[in-house]
Amino acid sequence: MPGRVGKESLFPAHLMDCLAFRSSHLEFVDRTLPRGMMAAMEAHCGSCADCTAFDTALRRGLLVAWNLARIEPRPDFLERLHSRIEVRRPATLGPVTPRLAAG
Numbered sequence: 001m002p003g004r005v006g007k008e009s010l011f012p013a014h015l016m017d018c019l020a021f022r023s024s025h026l027e028f029v030d031r032t033l034p035r036g037m038m039a040a041m042e043a044h045c046g047s048c049a050d051c052t053a054f055d056t057a058l059r060r061g062l063l064v065a066w067n068l069a070r071i072e073p074r075p076d077f078l079e080r081l082h083s084r085i086e087v088r089r090p091a092t093l094g095p096v097t098p099r100l101a102a103g
């Protein structure tokens, strides 16, 4: 459609440079950019060694982060934490009031 502007519009390839690539990189990884922008990002990544290295390093970092073991606190963690805070807290400050039920 002539003059169409929107999610499907083409991104002018000459406007895609390293700065534009890196500015939109998170959306590129999440694949949330408009189709034309995705194509311009892919084309730039395929032709720029620096941005290819940037993209690869960031994706590897994300994979490491996603594959880290989830740490779950013990069921009594908050109770023990508050007990320890009470022990170290000066009496003049009064008791610690947990606000767990509000969340």
Ligand SMILES: [Zn+2]
Pocket: 017, 018, 019, 021, 044, 048, 049, 050, 051, 052
């Ligand atoms: Zn680049």
